[in-house]
Amino acid sequence: MAPALADGDKGQMSIGPDVEVGDKGQMLSTAPSAQGRPTSRWRMVALVIVLLLSLLLNVVVIVIASGQTHSSGEPGMCGPEGKGTAATNTTLPSPDSICSGNGIIHADAPTKCECYQCYVGPQCEAMARGCTLDAGSGNPLIFEKYWQERSEAALCIAPSFHIGYRFANADNVMVLPALDEALRHLHLMVGNVAPDVVKGHHLVIGTGSTQLISAALMGLSHLRAPRTITASKPYYGPYHSLPMYFNNSHSMVWKDTPAAGDDVVEFVTAPNNPDGSMRAPRNTSADVVYDRAYYWPHYTPIHRPLADDLMLFTLSKITGHAGLRLGWAFVKDKALAEKMWEFVGTSTLGVSHDAQWHATGLVQYMLRRDASPMRFAASEMQRRWQRLKAIEAAAKRPRVTLQPLMPSQKCLFWGSVRDPSPAYAWLKCQEPDDEDCWEVLKTQGSIKGRNGGQYGASEKYVRLSLLMRPREFDILSEKLEAFMNPES
Amino acid sequence: MAPALADGDKGQMSIGPDVEVGDKGQMLSTAPSAQGRPTSRWRMVALVIVLLLSLLLNVVVIVIASGQTHSSGEPGMCGPEGKGTAATNTTLPSPDSICSGNGIIHADAPTKCECYQCYVGPQCEAMARGCTLDAGSGNPLIFEKYWQERSEAALCIAPSFHIGYRFANADNVMVLPALDEALRHLHLMVGNVAPDVVKGHHLVIGTGSTQLISAALMGLSHLRAPRTITASKPYYGPYHSLPMYFNNSHSMVWKDTPAAGDDVVEFVTAPNNPDGSMRAPRNTSADVVYDRAYYWPHYTPIHRPLADDLMLFTLSKITGHAGLRLGWAFVKDKALAEKMWEFVGTSTLGVSHDAQWHATGLVQYMLRRDASPMRFAASEMQRRWQRLKAIEAAAKRPRVTLQPLMPSQKCLFWGSVRDPSPAYAWLKCQEPDDEDCWEVLKTQGSIKGRNGGQYGASEKYVRLSLLMRPREFDILSEKLEAFMNPES
Numbered sequence: 001m002a003p004a005l006a007d008g009d010k011g012q013m014s015i016g017p018d019v020e021v022g023d024k025g026q027m028l029s030t031a032p033s034a035q036g037r038p039t040s041r042w043r044m045v046a047l048v049i050v051l052l053l054s055l056l057l058n059v060v061v062i063v064i065a066s067g068q069t070h071s072s073g074e075p076g077m078c079g080p081e082g083k084g085t086a087a088t089n090t091t092l093p094s095p096d097s098i099c100s101g102n103g104i105i106h107a108d109a110p111t112k113c114e115c116y117q118c119y120v121g122p123q124c125e126a127m128a129r130g131c132t133l134d135a136g137s138g139n140p141l142i143f144e145k146y147w148q149e150r151s152e153a154a155l156c157i158a159p160s161f162h163i164g165y166r167f168a169n170a171d172n173v174m175v176l177p178a179l180d181e182a183l184r185h186l187h188l189m190v191g192n193v194a195p196d197v198v199k200g201h202h203l204v205i206g207t208g209s210t211q212l213i214s215a216a217l218m219g220l221s222h223l224r225a226p227r228t229i230t231a232s233k234p235y236y237g238p239y240h241s242l243p244m245y246f247n248n249s250h251s252m253v254w255k256d257t258p259a260a261g262d263d264v265v266e267f268v269t270a271p272n273n274p275d276g277s278m279r280a281p282r283n284t285s286a287d288v289v290y291d292r293a294y295y296w297p298h299y300t301p302i303h304r305p306l307a308d309d310l311m312l313f314t315l316s317k318i319t320g321h322a323g324l325r326l327g328w329a330f331v332k333d334k335a336l337a338e339k340m341w342e343f344v345g346t347s348t349l350g351v352s353h354d355a356q357w358h359a360t361g362l363v364q365y366m367l368r369r370d371a372s373p374m375r376f377a378a379s380e381m382q383r384r385w386q387r388l389k390a391i392e393a394a395a396k397r398p399r400v401t402l403q404p405l406m407p408s409q410k411c412l413f414w415g416s417v418r419d420p421s422p423a424y425a426w427l428k429c430q431e432p433d434d435e436d437c438w439e440v441l442k443t444q445g446s447i448k449g450r451n452g453g454q455y456g457a458s459e460k461y462v463r464l465s466l467l468m469r470p471r472e473f474d475i476l477s478e479k480l481e482a483f484m485n486p487e488s
Numbered sequence: 489m490a491p492a493l494a495d496g497d498k499g500q501m502s503i504g505p506d507v508e509v510g511d512k513g514q515m516l517s518t519a520p521s522a523q524g525r526p527t528s529r530w531r532m533v534a535l536v537i538v539l540l541l542s543l544l545l546n547v548v549v550i551v552i553a554s555g556q557t558h559s560s561g562e563p564g565m566c567g568p569e570g571k572g573t574a575a576t577n578t579t580l581p582s583p584d585s586i587c588s589g590n591g592i593i594h595a596d597a598p599t600k601c602e603c604y605q606c607y608v609g610p611q612c613e614a615m616a617r618g619c620t621l622d623a624g625s626g627n628p629l630i631f632e633k634y635w636q637e638r639s640e641a642a643l644c645i646a647p648s649f650h651i652g653y654r655f656a657n658a659d660n661v662m663v664l665p666a667l668d669e670a671l672r673h674l675h676l677m678v679g680n681v682a683p684d685v686v687k688g689h690h691l692v693i694g695t696g697s698t699q700l701i702s703a704a705l706m707g708l709s710h711l712r713a714p715r716t717i718t719a720s721k722p723y724y725g726p727y728h729s730l731p732m733y734f735n736n737s738h739s740m741v742w743k744d745t746p747a748a749g750d751d752v753v754e755f756v757t758a759p760n761n762p763d764g765s766m767r768a769p770r771n772t773s774a775d776v777v778y779d780r781a782y783y784w785p786h787y788t789p790i791h792r793p794l795a796d797d798l799m800l801f802t803l804s805k806i807t808g809h810a811g812l813r814l815g816w817a818f819v820k821d822k823a824l825a826e827k828m829w830e831f832v833g834t835s836t837l838g839v840s841h842d843a844q845w846h847a848t849g850l851v852q853y854m855l856r857r858d859a860s861p862m863r864f865a866a867s868e869m870q871r872r873w874q875r876l877k878a879i880e881a882a883a884k885r886p887r888v889t890l891q892p893l894m895p896s897q898k899c900l901f902w903g904s905v906r907d908p909s910p911a912y913a914w915l916k917c918q919e920p921d922d923e924d925c926w927e928v929l930k931t932q933g934s935i936k937g938r939n940g941g942q943y944g945a946s947e948k949y950v951r952l953s954l955l956m957r958p959r960e961f962d963i964l965s966e967k968l969e970a971f972m973n974p975e976s
Contacts, residue, residue, distance in 0.1 A: 106649055108666040108845065114656050139652045147648035157643045157846055159853075160635035161594055164627045165810045168602050178596040207695055207813075207836040214835060238834075245834050246734060322653045323841035325695075346726075346733050347702060347835060348695040353811035355840040357596065358645055365647075 095148070099124045102471070104144065117472045132446045133476045135464040138273075138423060142467045143320025146376045155361045162353045174341060175205050176356040182363040183313075183328055190371060191412040192295050193330065194305040201330035202337035205351050206344050209293060209314035209327030213267075214242055214347070216289045216310060216329070217252060219339030220265050225251040228262035232282050234274050234426070234455035236291065239267040256456070258283060267291060271300045274455050274463040275403045276422030293317045294423055297371075298378035301411035301418040309333065317423065317467075319362045319373050326351065326359045371413075381421035384466050387477050388425060395484040400427040400437070400462070425464040437462045445483035447476060583636070587612045590959070592632065605960045621964045622936045623952040626761075626911060630955045631808025634864045643849045650841045662829060663693050664844040670851040671801075671816055678859060679900040680783050681818065682793040689818035690825035693839050694832050697781060697802035697815030701755075702730055702835070704777045704798060704817070705740060707827030708753050713739040716750035720770050722762050722914070722943035724779065727755040744944070746771060755779060759788045762943050762951040763891045764910030781805045782911055785859075786866035789899035789906040797821065805911065805955075807850045807861050814839065814847045859901075869909035872954050875965050876913060883972040888915040888925070888950075913952040925950045933971035935964060 095105045099113035103124035106114065115124035118131040147153065166173035172180070180203050187193040206212035221227045229252050231239045243252045258264045264286035270279040271294040278300070281288045290311045294300065296318050309332040316322035331337040344350060366373055385405075392402050403426040411418040427449065429437035436459050438451040452461030466473065583593045587601035591612035594602065603612035606619040635641065654661035660668070668691050675681040694700035709715045717740050719727045731740045746752045752774035758767040759782040766788070769776045778799045782788065784806050797820040804810035819825040832838060854861055873893075880886050891914040899906040915937070917925035924947050926939040940949030954961065 104648070107644070107646060108650075108664055108848065109657065112657060137653065139654070141652050144648055144651055147646075147651065150647055153647040155645045155647070156595070157645070158595060158635075159638055159641040159643070159850065160592070160632055162596075162811050163632055163635065163808045164629050165625065165804075166627070169597065169600060176596055207840065210837050211835065242834070250738075316653075320651045323650050323838070325836060325838070325840040346730070347699065348813060349698050350811070350813070352695065352813040352840045352843040354842040354846045358842045360596065362647065 102127075104148065116469055118475050130446070132442065132448050133472065133479055134448045135466075135468060135476055136448050136450045138317075138465045138467055140316055140320040140322055140467045141469045141472070142377060142380060143373060144469055146373055147320070150365075153361070153365045155358050157354055157357060161357065165349060167353075172341075174345065174350045175203065176353065176360060179205070179356050179360040179363070182360050182367065185367055186363050186371075189367060190297060190302065190374070191305055192292070192297075192302045193311070194307040197305075197307045197330060197332075201332050202334060204329045204331055204337050204340045204344070205356070206327045206329070206340075207348055207351050207355070208316070208322075208325040209291070209312045209329075210238065210242075211344060211347070212312050212327045212329045212340065213238055213289070213291075214246070215340040215343035216312070216336075217243055217246075217265065218343045219336050220287055220289075221251040222339050222342075223335060224263060226263070227252045228258045228264045229254045229267070230256065230258050230264055230283065230286075231267040231269075231456075232279065234272070234452065234457035234461065235267065236269055236273045237454045237456075240456065258286075265289060269293070271295065271406070271420065271422055274424045274450075274461075275426040276300070276405060276420060276424065277403075278406055296374060297411055297413035297418075298374045298381050299422055300406070300420045301409035302413045303409045303411065305412065310336070315359055315362070319366065321359070321362060324355050324358055324362075326355050378421070380470065381423075381466065382419070384473055384477075385419070385421045387473075388466075388480070391477060391481045391484055394481075397430075398484055399431055399434070399486075400429050400441070400484070402427065423465065423467055425466055427462045427464060429460050429462070435459060441483070444486075445479055447479050447483065590615075592636065604957055606963050618934070620930065620934045620936050621960065621967055623954075623956060623964055624936050624938045626805075626953045626955055628804055628808040628810055628955045629957045629960070630865060630868060631861060632957055634861055635808065638853075641849070641853050643846050645842055645845060649845065653837060655841075660829075662833065662838045663691065664841065664848060667693070667844050667848040667851070670848050670855065673855055674851050674859075677855060678785060678790065678862070679793055680780070680785075680790045681799070682795040685793075685795045685818060685820075689820050690822060692817045692819055692825050692828045692832070693844070694815045694817070694828075695836055695839050695843070696804070696810075696813040697779070697800045697817075698726065698730075699832060699835070700800050700815045700817045700828065701726055701777070701779075702734070703828040703831035704800070704824075705731055705734075705753065706831045707824050708775055708777075709739040710827050710830075711823060712751060714751070715740045716746045716752045717742045717755075718744065718746050718752060718771065718774075719755040719757075719944075720767065722760070722940065722945035722949065723755065724757055724761045725942045725944075728944065746774075753777060757781070759783060759894070759908065759910055762912045762938075762949075763914040764788070764893060764908060764912065765891075766894055784862060785899055785901035785906075786862045786869050787910055788894070788908045789897035790901045791897045791899065793900065798824070803847055803850070807854065809847070809850060812843050812846055814843050866909070868958065869911075869954065870907070872961055872965075873907070873909045875961075876954075876968070879965060879969045879972055882969075885918075886972055887919055887922070887974075888917050888929070888972070890915065911953065911955055913954055915950045915952060917948050917950070923947060929971070932974075933967055935967050935971065 093105065093110065095103060095113065098105060098111070099115065100119075100123050102119040103113035103115040105112065113122065113124050115121070117133055118128050120126050120128050162176070167176055170177045183203065184198045187198045188195060204212065204215065206215055217229065229239065229243050233256070240254055243254055252265075255262065264283045266281050266283050266286040267289050268279045268281050269291040271277065272279050273291075273294065288308065288310065290306070290308045292306065292311045293314045294317060295302070295306065311330045312327060313329070314327040315324060329340065331340060388402055392398050405422070406420045408417050408419050410416070427437065427441070429440060434440045438449060438459065441447045441449055441462055447464065449462035449464045451459060452463070453459055455461070455463065464476070468476065581593065581598065583591060583601070586593060586599070587603065588607075588611050590607040591601035591603040593600065601610065601612045603609070605621055606616050608614050608616050650664070655664055658665045671691065672686045675686045676683060692700065692703065694703055705717065717727065717731050721744070728742055731742055740753075743750065752771045754769050754771050754774040755777050756767045756769050757779040759765065760767050761779075761782065776796065776798065778794070778796045780794065780799045781802050782805060783790070783794065799818045800815060801817070802815040803812060817828065819828060876890055880890050893910070894908045896905050896907050898904070915925065915929070917928060922928045926937060926947065929935045929937055929950055935952065937950035937952045939947060940951070941947055943949070943951065952964070956964065
């Protein structure tokens with residue numbers, strides 16, 4: 001019994017045994033009116049005692065289960081792992097029954113299905129076969145089902161939880177100490193950042209790593225100006241658009257190719273978005289902002305622990321919680337870290353405490369589960385790349401080709417040689433006439449990617465996100481296969 | 489029984505009746521071994537039946553309580569009002585026992601007291617009588633105790649809750665539909681914004697209203713540039729510092745007094761921060777950004793419903809959740825609303841879904857409770873102003889004076905004539921020698937306010953926040969009284 005109770009789900013189920021108790025209650029109410037011989041009375045007493053023991057057992061089970069979930073687990077968790085006794089979302093109707101297995105429901109609108117792509121109808125019951133599959137955004141819904149099946153990871157926020165602007169008891173009043181600690185532990189567990197850097201660098205958090213890109217730009221250009229901003233093509237668009245948007249061209253200018261003597265800030269994304277290549281800086285004297293959003297074992301072999309001066313990370317690509325908006329930076333230079341905090345403090349007065357607390361809960365969950373979400377994503381990403389490679393290999397004359405992937409390497413996390421499985425496919429149209437590859441893929445393949453131009457590259461290229469839901473990836477791959485084999 | 493169960497707390501307490509059941513269990517185990525006459529057997533049976541009924545009742549109570557909290561209430565709430573069965577924070581040790589009634593504990597560090605100001609020690613057991621009371625920040629901890637006593641308002645977030653960047657089912661994918669709806673209902677309930685504006689204006693949300701100040705600046709200057717930014721003294725500092733920080737002086741410049749022909753953006757805060765005055769624009773042709781953070785019935789009589797083209801609001805000043813980071817703007821012009829969304833989307837890719845969901849829960853709680861947090865704050869703010877006025881009136885020759893308050897007015901929310909009770913005291917040093925009023929108050933009064941210079945005013949002025957915890961306000965008022973009556 002005790003081992004069974006240690007499993008939270010089982011303990012929880014026994015809390016509301018409506019049918020079982022109802023039946024016994026009816027039996028009980030007839031028992032006192034029975035009249036008969038002494039032996040039958042003894043039988044009755046025995047029956048009552050058995051019933052009593054049974055009921056007592058129920059009560060004991062409930063008390064133990066209740067005690068278990070109250071005394072163990074992580075604070076803030078609603079589920080059996082935490083200090084509550086029920087996971088809210090388990091009481092939502094099952095999306096598989098309501099939404100025909102083709103959609104999800106959320107607590108804010110518990111009867112309204114959010115249909116997977118290409119499914120329509122109030123219950124997502126119909127497939128729109130002629131639909132266009134949107135693989136434009138890097139929306140990491142690949143993780144959605146994983147979390148849907150883990151309602152025990154639901155988080156509680158008390159209404160009085162750190163309502164003020166700052167964390168009064170923290171060394172750094174802008175960051176929840178438990179989050180700082182959990183993030184550093186995560187890197188130690190995965191091994192993608194060198195231990196002395198994990199312990200020694202300053203940790204700056206932002207409202208998503210997007211805010212930290214701006215913080216790095218502003219911080220570096222406030223320390224020293226003017227700055228020339230650059231990145232090698234193809235690059236993630238916001239490195240180029242953010243300095244343009246802030247429009248302060250007297251403190252920073254973008255150049256594809258910096259001139260000699262320019263005081264350069266170079267963005268290096270490795271693995272690169274969009275093409276997955278392992279980049280190195282092009283400008284030897286530049287201040288380098290390393291965007292390490294994809295340097296995790298589900299995207300690439302962790303071939304060495306990083307030790308760079310400025311590295312950006314984001315929760316969205318490791319747990320899928322893009323909407324939570326949490327990114328972090330490891331910063332060696334104290335003055336730069338302070339400038340980056342100044343930006344976060346000035347532009348949004350810090351990062352939502354709710355986001356910080358939820359991120360803490362999710363990262364702690366990963367720590368307890370040996371990086372389980374990454375293991376899930378790694379397996380799924382390997383499957384996706386095998387499928388894409390098979391489609392390309394099977395095509396007689398591929399109209400689009402996949403980017404060449406980096407070679408297999410020994411991964412420090414897995415302890416074995418692994419193939420990369422990057423977050424994006426970087427397609428190139430091979431037909432000379434297919435000049436606008438994005439348009440061709442959309443009109444003839446019903447696949448909407450992102451135009452290579454958004455990455456500073458030619459329009460012969462299109463980026464396809466591979467981070468959609470599994471069902472959606474299957475539709476994408478079917479469409480890609482049909483596009484590659486128009487005769488069939 | 490049913491009415492008692494409708495009270496969540498009582499239902500919840502019966503879930504873990506450890507002591508009661510333990511006692512009965514012991515009685516039961518001795519019962520079967522009792523031997524005696526038939527009457528004593530019948531007594532035993534009767535005893536067993538009574539026990540049985542008692543236990544059955546316990547079970548029924550538990551089942552009903554469990555069913556109650558599962559089937560009613562708001563989705564996402566952990567407490568008895570929601571779909572969970574336990575409010576996480578009720579299982580935290582009581583801060584009043586752990587922290588001597590002089591501190592609070594939070595779920596992220598459930599054994600570490602965060603002491604109120606001027607209290608020290610691991611259990612906040614000692615008062616540091618010579619301490620300086622910090623009334624600088626407008627940190628709205630006045631609401632902390634209110635929420636501490638309302639653990640039923642705890643929120644659950646399922647781990648799969650809208651993990652993607654956008655709300656797929658929403659008209660505007662950047663804002664949770666339930667939040668949009670709750671905020672509009674709140675204004676209708678309070679009556680501080682005209683119903684046709686509540687229904688007709690575009691709602692833009694931001695990571696706190698700070699982000700919306702930038703969004704308004706950027707939006708207005710992206711629509712038309714260059715812009716001259718201004719506000720009447722004394723003004724809230726960030727109106728001045730944010731355009732300076734973004735440093736793009738070719739699209740916007742600050743001027744205390746705009747020149748003829750300038751294309752002006754004027755910030756009007758009414759009631760004003762710092763002095764509580766009901767401001768009107770100074771520049772008739774300006775685009776006006778109305779900061780209405782304090783136009784709520786706990787700070788000022790709601791003398792008319794507003795209908796301005798651009799109005800900013802923030803959750804922090806109405807529920808106290810400053811750390812949650814949520815602000816909103818009502819925007820009449822569609823093009824401006826889109827530019828403001830563009831800023832929020834560009835700088836942080838939107839607002840944390842966790843913050844949006846928690847804000848939804850808090851505003852819905854207010855709606856169900858007839859604006860209860862505002863009623864709480866109104867009563868407390870009235871008390872604070874009565875105390876301050878009494879201190880000023882009792883002083884023989886006040887060394888500092890309070891700002892004159894706006895006259896009493898009929899309030900649409902209260903339905904009666906009310907005095908204003910603004911969020912800040914705007915003190916003026918009266919002695920000619922007290923040139924640096926902030927320094928005088930700090931060194932001779934042990935009160936740390938904010939220098940008038942931060943508001944574009946003279947250093948004869950100091951702003952004191954009145955939004956601290958009740959205990960802290962009492963210390964502040966004692967210190968102010970002592971400062972005003974040095975002879976006593």
